[in-house]
Amino acid sequence: MSGKFVIDKARNGQFYFNLRAANGESILKSEMYVTRASAEHGIASVKANALIEERYERKTDKSGAPYFNLKAGNHEIIGVSEAYSSASARDAGIESVKKNAADAVTQDNTKAHE
Known part of the structure; x- marks a missing residue:
């Protein structure tokens, strides 16, 4: 199983996405976007x-x-990682983004709330 991008909507109405590894862990978070289409462009x-x-x-x-x-x-900047406990853990996070991003599917959680 590969990673996935998850699009969500913040309380202020803006959109953002997380790239999650196959184990569900968030490995990259986007900035806030005014529109869903902009968030989708960020994923691309x-x-x-x-x-x-x-x-x-x-x-x-x-x-x-x-x-x-x-x-x-x-x-x-199109994505920011979490804070890691060590430089080697951060570098493993980068490798995880490389491994998961290209083939990741997109799960849009905002459409369920419309």
Whole structure:
């Protein structure tokens, strides 16, 4: 079983997605989008950029926890990871995005609420 993108709607009415690994763990979260179509475009961008190593920006948050951003070709952030316990765990997260994004199906949870 491969990963999946899950589109949800926030309380403010905006849309976002998570890329979940086959085990259900969230490995990448998007920014907020005004429309569902924009979120779907973001998913397409993740799929297009996931295998390009240079698109991953390895960072450390204020508390010292490693995380990463996935950027599009225009250098805009299209996804942010969770905070990890170590740099090696962060790097494993990047590998998980590479493994899961390309073939991931999309589950749209927002359509059930319309």
